[in-house]
Amino acid sequence: MRRFQHYIDGEFSDGEASYPSIDPASGAVWADMPEAREADVDRAVNAADRALYDGPWPKLTATQRGKLLYKLADLVAANAHVLAELETRDTGKIIRETSAQIAYVAEYYRYYAGIADKIEGAYLPIDKPDMDVWLRREPIGVVAMVVPWNSQLFLSAVKIGPALAAGCTMVVKASEDGPAPLLEFARLVHEAGFPAGVVNIITGFGASCGAALGRHPKVAHVAFTGGPETARHVVRNSAENLASTSLELGGKSPFIVFADADLESAANAQVAGIFAATGQSCVAGSRLIVERSVKDRFVALLREKAEAIRIGAPLDMATEVGPLATRRQQDNIGALVAKSIESGARLVTGGRKIDGEGYYFPPTILDCDDVASPSLIEEFFGPVLSVVSFETEAEALRLANDTRYGLASGVFTQNLTRAHRLMKGLRAGIVWVNTYRAVSPIAPFGGFGLSGHGREGGMAAALDYTRTKTIWLRTSDDPIPDPFVMR
Ligand SMILES: NC(=O)C1=CN([C@@H]2O[C@H](COP(=O)(O)OP(=O)(O)OC[C@H]3O[C@@H](n4cnc5c(N)ncnc54)[C@H](O)[C@@H]3O)[C@@H](O)[C@H]2O)C=CC1
Numbered sequence: 001m002r003r004f005q006h007y008i009d010g011e012f013s014d015g016e017a018s019y020p021s022i023d024p025a026s027g028a029v030w031a032d033m034p035e036a037r038e039a040d041v042d043r044a045v046n047a048a049d050r051a052l053y054d055g056p057w058p059k060l061t062a063t064q065r066g067k068l069l070y071k072l073a074d075l076v077a078a079n080a081h082v083l084a085e086l087e088t089r090d091t092g093k094i095i096r097e098t099s100a101q102i103a104y105v106a107e108y109y110r111y112y113a114g115i116a117d118k119i120e121g122a123y124l125p126i127d128k129p130d131m132d133v134w135l136r137r138e139p140i141g142v143v144a145m146v147v148p149w150n151s152q153l154f155l156s157a158v159k160i161g162p163a164l165a166a167g168c169t170m171v172v173k174a175s176e177d178g179p180a181p182l183l184e185f186a187r188l189v190h191e192a193g194f195p196a197g198v199v200n201i202i203t204g205f206g207a208s209c210g211a212a213l214g215r216h217p218k219v220a221h222v223a224f225t226g227g228p229e230t231a232r233h234v235v236r237n238s239a240e241n242l243a244s245t246s247l248e249l250g251g252k253s254p255f256i257v258f259a260d261a262d263l264e265s266a267a268n269a270q271v272a273g274i275f276a277a278t279g280q281s282c283v284a285g286s287r288l289i290v291e292r293s294v295k296d297r298f299v300a301l302l303r304e305k306a307e308a309i310r311i312g313a314p315l316d317m318a319t320e321v322g323p324l325a326t327r328r329q330q331d332n333i334g335a336l337v338a339k340s341i342e343s344g345a346r347l348v349t350g351g352r353k354i355d356g357e358g359y360y361f362p363p364t365i366l367d368c369d370d371v372a373s374p375s376l377i378e379e380f381f382g383p384v385l386s387v388v389s390f391e392t393e394a395e396a397l398r399l400a401n402d403t404r405y406g407l408a409s410g411v412f413t414q415n416l417t418r419a420h421r422l423m424k425g426l427r428a429g430i431v432w433v434n435t436y437r438a439v440s441p442i443a444p445f446g447g448f449g450l451s452g453h454g455r456e457g458g459m460a461a462a463l464d465y466t467r468t469k470t471i472w473l474r475t476s477d478d479p480i481p482d483p484f485v486m487r
């Protein structure tokens with residue numbers, strides 16, 4: 001059985017406890033994971049705090065930090081296949097996607113390597129003749145990073161990359177479900193030569209590890225990705241240390257198809273948007289809002305594509321849909337589909353878990369026209385698409401915005417002016433027009449409403465890991481005048 005360790009203060013060590021990790025394709029235990037509790041969390045945060053103020057890290061120039069990041073990027077690219085296999089094994093995400101996604105994760109580190117020495121302060125044109133005033137941009141401090149199990153290397157890269165560029169130190173908490181790829185990634189951090197304590201990587205459970213980390217007195221910022229309910233705990237805990245937070249949460253993203261769209265292309269994008277990653281994507285286009293005149297044709301096309309999907313072993317390159325990451329996911333998705341059908345949603349395809357080994361659930365489509373289906377409101381985080389239709393553009397927009405989430409959205413139309421109106425009208429952090437689930441280190445992503453706040457990716461994300469310090473220098477040699485008047 002494989003055994004993994006934590007990475008704390010530049011050393012690999014066991015946790016205070018350990019727990020078994022399950023291969024979602026078989027339901028069998030395949031690895032032993034370390035479990036961090038309060039004492040390990042404290043050790044990791046103290047290591048990060050020491051590395052922030054003492055030792056080599058704060059003395060490095062920004063260019064030197066960038067060089068370490070370039071080295072890390074090269075190591076991620078060279079080891080993408082190893083990391084991909086571990087992620088697939090521990091989470092069930094298909095190897096076809098993990099190998100491509102992790103190779104691209106290297107580009108995120110490369111992008112932030114280039115940004116490290118482009119984070120500039122400012123000189124202020126101050127309104128006093130005898131003063132020079134400028135702003136220094138300094139690292140925000142020790143950052144706690146908490147990520148969920150899906151795309152852990154991607155979701156941590158969008159935090160670790162900008163935080164390192166800004167000069168922060170950090171404790172990364174891998175999800176308790178499928179932590180293997182992130183714990184293995186620690187070996188690359190070590191090999192890249194980051195000073196001890198700059199990046200610490202642990203795993204453990206939400207209440208005993210995540211919560212202890214988020215409220216630790218030496219943590220200055222919590223960068224969290226996960227569900228809105230957990231985010232509420234994170235924000236409540238931040239009342240203890242008054243840490244700032246950035247929250248990348250879930251979604252119930254609309255996917256709008258107008259009758260003039262290229263329906264074949266839109267159907268492929270819809271498959272990518274809801275069935276890829278077995279629907280376990282924060283940006284999943286889980287609500288299809290389709291123009292009534294093409295609804296039957298479009299849903300028939302989707303059904304045909306959904307039923308042709310190759311479901312199978314995630315380590316097989318030919319597999320298109322693998323298992324869900326956990327039995328909990330499989331049970332929750334099955335229960336929500338059943339509840340939706342009870343509410344009147346009509347099953348087009350799929351609908352019941354696949355019996356046998358592993359946590360499989362088939363691509364599922366629910367026709368929810370004229371039904372108050374819970375599937376239109378609650379996030380499945382699984383391969384379930386809910387369909388409604390519209391007559392007018394205004395109705396399409398109203399349906400799309402009828403959600404408390406606001407992460408992503410998709411619009412399929414050949415009408416340019418309509419596309420522009422929707423770009424403005426959609427209440428979501430991302431609008432994809434005639435495409436879906438495209439990402440880049442250069443393009444920020446993040447949500448509105450229950451999908452959270454803060455943006456990851458892009459230059460601004462690096463600035464978010466800094467805080468400014470205002471420096472006042474008096475340039476006059478005359479004695480300070482009247483000490484009782486503010487200058
Ligand atoms: N917007 C985005 O970029 C993304 C959002 N997500 C969202 O994540 C969710 C699915 O992932 P799950 O692992 O089920 O989410 P989750 O919210 O249950 O767990 C996420 C992480 O939070 C930790 N955690 C749990 N309780 C905590 C507490 N009290 N304090 C601090 N940390 C705690 C967990 O151990 C885990 O590491 C979905 O809602 C999904 O939409 C997932 C991927 C990307």
Ligand SMILES: CN(C=O)/C=C(\CC(=O)O)C(=O)O
Pocket residue numbers: 150151154155277280281282283284437439445
């Ligand atoms: C974050 N993202 C897009 O902006 C997409 C992801 C990441 C995730 O959900 O883990 C994806 O679709 O896999």
